[in-house]
Amino acid sequence: MTKPQLTLYLAAPRGFCAGVDRAIKIVEMALAKWGAPVFVRHEIVHNKYVVDDLRAKGAVFVEELEECPDDRPVIFSAHGVPKSVPAEAAKRDMLYVDATCPLVSKVHIEAERHHASGLQIIMIGHAGHPETVGTMGQLPEGEVLLVETPADVAALNVRDPAGLAFVTQTTLSVDDTIDIVAALQKRFPAIKGPHKEDICYATTNRQEAVKAMAHKADAMLVVGAPNSSNSRRLVEVGTRAGCSYSQLVQRATDIDWRALEGIRSIGITAGASAPEVLVDEVIAALQARYDVTMVEIETAKENVEFKVPRVLRETA
Template sequence: MNAPVPPSSFDRRPLNVRLATPRGFCAGVDRAIQIVERAIEKFGAPVYVRHEIVHNRHVVERLKGMGAVFVKELDECPDDRPVVFSAHGVPKSVPATARSREMLFLDATCPLVSKVHVEAERHHAAGRHIILIGHAGHPEVVGTMGQLPPGAISLVETVSDAETFQRPGDQPLAYATQTTLSVDDTADILAALKRRFPELPDPHKEDICYATTNRQEAVKRLGEGCELVLVVGSKNSSNSARLVDVALKAGANDARLVDDASDVDWSWFDGVTTVGVTAGASAPEPLIEALIDAIRARFDAVVTEDDGARETVSFKLPRALTA
C-alpha cells in the first residue's frame, strides 16, 4: 500500500476558493448549544440531552466532553438531573412526561420550529387538516406531528406524494413545512398541492427558516461559478444535505458533504480551478477554517468571501438559565 503523499509535495497549482456568506451556525443552533453549556455551568455535570442537540458530530462530542449525556428517550434519564430537549423540537408527550416525573427540563427547540408548532395548533383548532411537507423520521417532523392527535397531520415528502394525497373527508386544508427543506423542492411540492386544492391557504409567514433560505441562496451563487462545492456538515444534518443538492442544481459539476477536512478526497480537485466552501447551520466555524487551511497546504489558494445576507437574529435563553 502506498504511503499518503504529504501536502508539501503537491504542485501547489493556483486555486480560487470562494467562501459562502452566510454559512455555519444560525441563531437557533447557537441558542441550543448555549443552553447545554449554561446548564452544565449552572447545575454541574451530568446534564442529559434528549437526542443530539443539533445534528453535528463535532458539537456533540465537544459537549460530551463538558459533561452532557445524550440519550434517545426520557426513560434513560434520572429524575434528579436536568434534561435538555434538542433544537428540533419534541412531541407534546415528552414535556408532559417530564412534568409528571417532576424533572427540571430546558427546551432548546428553535423558536422558528416552535412557530410552526403554534401554527399547526391554530389550524387544528380551526378545524383544518394539516399537510406537513417534510422528511419522515426527521426529529423536527416527529416533534411537529406530535403536537396534535394522531391523524390530524398528513406527511407529504415529494411531488408524487402531493399528487396522490387524499383529503380526509371534506375537511378544509392547511399546510406547514419542516424548516430545513430545499426552498425550490418545497415550492414544487406546494405547486402540486395548490393545483389540486386551490383553496389551500398560505401560512402567515414562511415556515422554511431565514437561515436555511439564506444559506441556500448563498450556495446557489457558488454553484453557478464553481466546479466543486464542499459543504461542511454531518451526514444526518438535513439543512447541510440540502446545500449539496442546491449546489448541483445551480450548476456545480460536483458537490460533497464533508464532516471535516479529513473527509476530503483530494482527487475531487482534479481539473478544478474554483472551489466553493460553505457549511450547514449546525457546523462550527473552526471546521470551515480547518478545511481552508488544508486547501492552502495543498494549493496556491486565493480565498475570497462572497457577498450575502448578513444575519443579526438572536434568540433569548430560557429564564431558568438567566435568572
C-alpha cells in the same frame, strides 16, 4: 515544488444560525448552573464535533426520556419534540429545558392554531427527521399528514378537501418546497398556507449564497453532518445551480482529493449546525495543497439572536 493555483469562494452567510447558537448555549449554561451530568434528549444539533465537545463538558446524550434519571436536568434538542415528551417529563417531576428553535416553535403554534380552527394539517417534510416527528406530535394522530414529494400529494387521502392547511419543515430546499406547495394548491385550491414562510431565514440565506457561487466553482464542499437536513440540501442546491461536483464533508479528513484533481476553483459553505472551526480546518487543508486566493460571496447579512429560557438567565 510550486503549488497549483486555486480560487476559493467562501459563502456568506454560512455555518451556525441563531437557533443552533442558542441550543448549544442552553446546554453550556445548564452545565454551568446545575453541574454535570446534564442529559440531552437526541443530539442537541446535528453535528458530531459539537456533540462530542458538549459530551466532554458533561452532557449525556440519549434518544428517549426513559433513559434519563428523574433527579438530573434534561434538555430537549433544537429540532423540537412531540407534546408527549414534556408531558411525560412533567409527570415525572423532572427539571427540563426546551431548546427547540423558536422558528420551529412558530411552526408548532401555527399547526395548533389551524387545528383549533378545525383544519387538518399537511406537513411538507422528511419522514423520521426529528423536526418532522416533533411537529406532527403536536397534534393527535391522524391530524397531520406528511408529504415528501409532489407525487405524495396525488396519493393523499384527506378528511375534507376544503378544510386543510399546510406547514413545512424549516430546513428543506426552497426550490423543492415550491413544487410541493404548487401541487397542494392545484389539488386543494382552498388550502391555507403559513402567514410567513416556514423555511427558516438561515436555510434560505445559505441556499441563496450557494446558488450565487455554484456557477463560479468547479467543485463545492459543504461542511456538515450526513444527518443534517439543511447541510444535505446545500449539496443538492449546489448541484442544481450548476456546480458539477458537490461533496458533503464532516471534517477536512473526509475530503475526497482524487475527485478534486485538476480543479481550479472550489466553493465552500457550511450547514447551520456546523461550527466555523471546521470551515477553518477545511481551508487550512486546501492551503496546504494549493496556492489559494480567497473570494467571499456574500448574499445576506444576519443579525438574528434568540434569548435562552428564563430559568437559565436567573442566577442560582
